[in-house]
Amino acid sequence: MQTAIANGALRRVHHIALNVRDMQVSCNFYGNILGLHQLVDDEVPSTLVNLVAAGKVANFRIPDGTVLDLFWEPELTPPDPDPQQQFTRANHLAFDIAPELFEQAVAVLRSQQVQIEGEPVTRPTGRGIYFYDPDGFLIEIRCDPS
Helix, strand or coil: CCCCCCCCCCCCCCEEEEEECCHHHHHHHHHHHCCCEECCHHHCCHHHHHHHHCCCEEEEECCCCCEEEEEECCCCCCCCCCCCCCCCCCCCEEEECCHHHHHHHHHHHHHCCCCEEEEEEEECCEEEEEEECCCCCEEEEEECCC
16 A cells, blocks of 8 residues: 555646625726736636626636636635744745846735735845735745845
């Protein structure tokens, strides 16, 4: 009897699912502010067509092919109104960006009045900026050192 999944059997992240309180606000954030492609028509996974049509789910494709699913939970509230108090087991979702586009992304976040956690950070592994989605989930945009 195997005691572990075979090394290398898990190939990639299939999708990420987040609960959101306001679907319209979240779709604007992920689609228009972060620039992710929202799946429509035949792009919507067949298992989610009815939920998407009912406005209960929205799907976005990240450029690497990973799908981000938003599930409408209108009663969603974090246990603490302070978004710095983490309320899920997930710490944050990080998106990679080309180093030459990093400052432009920061400027967009600021112009859209997205709640940013501090100033951009520079580490030996690259630069990053942390900010919150409309439901208080921590997101990072990061780039490799230039």
